[in-house]
Amino acid sequence: MKKQVFILGLCLSQCLLSFSQSHKDSLQFLQNVASLYDLNFTEAEADSLQSSVLFAKTIYQRMHKELPKNDLAFPFAFNPAPYGFTVPAKQEKIVWDLPANVSLPANKNDLAFYTVAQLASLIKNKKISSVELTTFFLNRLKKWGDTLECVITLTEDLAMQQARAADAELKKGIYRGPLHGIPYGLKDLFAVRGYKTTWGTRPYMNQVIDEDSYVYTQLKKAGAVLCAKLSLGSLAFDNRWFGGFTRNPWNLQQGSSGSSAGSAASVVAGLLPFAIGTETLGSIVSPSTRCGATGLRPTFGTVSRSGAMVLCWSLDKAGPISRSVEDDAIVYYYLKGTDGKDYGSVNHAFNYNGKQDVKKLRIAYAENYFRRLPKDAMEWGVLETFKRMGVNVQPVAFPDSAVYPFNIVSTVLNAESAAAFDELTRTDRDTLIERQDKGFWPNSFRAARYIPAVEYINANRYRSRLCKQVQDFMKNYDVVIVPTFAGNQLSITNLTGNPVVCMPMGFNQRGLPQSITFVGNLYDEASILEAAKAYQDKTDHHKKHPEKFNR
Known part of the structure; x- marks a missing residue:
């Protein structure tokens, strides 16, 4: 029937x-x-x-x-903040604590695994030029990019031009900050004028968008040097794209997960100091976990998405993927904000303090998730690290099935993504997409035609109630520690727009990285990053890298 x-x-x-x-x-x-x-x-x-x-x-x-193109605006902006919530606006000056005595390594390949802060110290103190550093990372991208299948377009000419400009400014005494002259990569759904923006899939593999995305523009203003546009799974799903299968640097037989596949893989393998990813439902968190990177998924709307591929207007977010929490904080500071072209974006204050006394933060852990774990699970070790720092970590029940009794995110994501790619479906070019199985976009876009507008609207009304319930819970804490993929946490926090930072907490018996996630309040990326930095200051999981790439 x-x-x-x-x-x-x-x-x-x-x-x-x-x-x-x-x-x-x-x-x-x-x-x-x-x-x-x-x-x-x-x-x-x-x-x-x-x-x-x-x-x-x-x-x-x-x-x-x-037929509507992907960039045709949707003029109804999702606001994650409940009624009466005030977005913090007073920005204080942040003094970045760059290490003072950084030296070039005896083995130059070790430079590949320096943090952004360490590289910034070298650049600022003129121990290496941006041209030298950029050439070094371009060579690594050329050497290892095919192995990881993580590079879609090498932007070598642009990178050298920007590196030379950074060096020229430094000679004149102009220093833009810790991203000045630092190489990086962009997930290839951000437009850069004059270069292809492929969205990782055959129907758009030759697409050139005559626009500079907000994210690229912000990083350019900060003095960063774009070296590559990196792989993403087709239309921001998984790690398979038109040119290959992006691989996990720790196990080349395994995919790097997605959709910010190339961003996470390239950073962990030392091909770039940092990269920009996006998340709709796990696309920063999942590859960061798989590859062992440190990923920040900011509050929804705190980074304008103008000039970026739209998958889901009310869920898409952009954020940094790097090797340390401090690096994420630096990149995010220069990334955040709006150009007024993204209906869902806002300006907000980001008052991060890398020297924050972690004991002053209200830190809790999701006891309802933790109790399902074995007693020797790594997550318990994270709590012990904080206890040794003198932090009283409170057990709490993270709101889960009681506030999320049905799959809201599926209705919202499928309806919006099908609208974003209506033209692709109606022209039958969806048959060109790399995967055609029932679980992939072409079928999802078709099936979404049977989502009534009434049900989509009502799903968002229930989402509004969910936002209030989660914010009522979170207002009592600055940080809630959760196992990364426990329960419905990932769906819930993506729907509510709460920020998370995901980072390595150790390695399993197969030598593969495992992650822990810190959830924060809306517009309070600072607290979760401060807590995460305190954890990384006491551990070295984030400093480890696959030895095969140390040459």
Whole structure:
């Protein structure tokens, strides 16, 4: 019966208009379609709505004469903050504590695993030029990029031009800050004028967007040097793209996870000091976990997404992936803000203090998640580290199934992504996408046609209630420590827009990195980064890297 109804659903208008169908058959058809949406219409009700359905089709047909491109704005912005919440606006001056006595390594390859702060010290003190540093990382990208299948476009000419400009400014006494002259990579869904922006998939593999994305513009202003546009899974899903299968530097037989696949892999392998990723539902957290990077998924809306591929207007976020919490803080400071072109973005204060007394932070852990773990699980060791620092880590029940009784994120993500790629579906170019299985985008975009607008709107109304419930819980804590993939945490915090930082906490028996996640309050990336830095100051998991890339 389900298969029969589905086939009928594909030819809704044709069946209603066909003279071969009796009036009664048409009404039965409408009743069957309604049952797919958990509705029960009488024959009289179906008879009444038939003309409305046909009239609506004429509207759709007129609308489809001009198919919307991905960058056509959606003018309804998601605001994660509950009523009465004030976005912090007073920005204090941050004095970055760059290490003073950084020397060039005896083995030059070790330079590949220096932090942004260490490299910034070398640049500022003129122990290495940006041109030398950029050339070093470009050579590593050329040497290892194919091995990891993580580079889509090497922006060598642009990188050398920006590096020379950085050096020239430094000679004149102009220093823009800790990103001045530092190489980096962009996930290839951010537009850079004059270069391809492929979105990781065949239908767009030759696309050139005549625009500089906000993220690229901000980093350019900070003096950073773009060396490569990095791989992402097709249309920001997983780690398979039109040119390959991005690999985990710790195990080349394994994918790096996605969708910020190339961003995480390239940083961990020492091909770049930092990279920019995006997350809709795990795309910073998941590859950071798999590869052993430190990833920051900021509060929704704190980084403008103008000039970036849209997957889901109310869920997409951009953030840094690097080798340390301090590096994430530095990059985020220069990344945050809005250009007014992204309806969902805001300016907010980011008052990070790398020397914060961690005992002053209200730190809790999700006891309802932790109790499911074995007693020797690494997550318990994270808590012990804080206890040794004198922190009273409070057990709390992280809101889960009680506030998230059904899969809100699926409805929201599928409906918005299908709208974002309506043109791709209607032109049948979705058949070019690398995967065609039931679990991938082409089928998701088609299936989303059966999500009624009413259900999408109501899912967002329940989402609004979820936001309030989570913020009511979080206001009592600055940081809540959670196992990275426990329960519904990832779905919940992506829906509510809360920031998280994900970082290595050790390695399993197969030598693969494992991560822990800190959840924070809206617009308070500073607290979770301060707590995470305190943890990294007492541990060395984030300093480890695959030895095969140390040459």
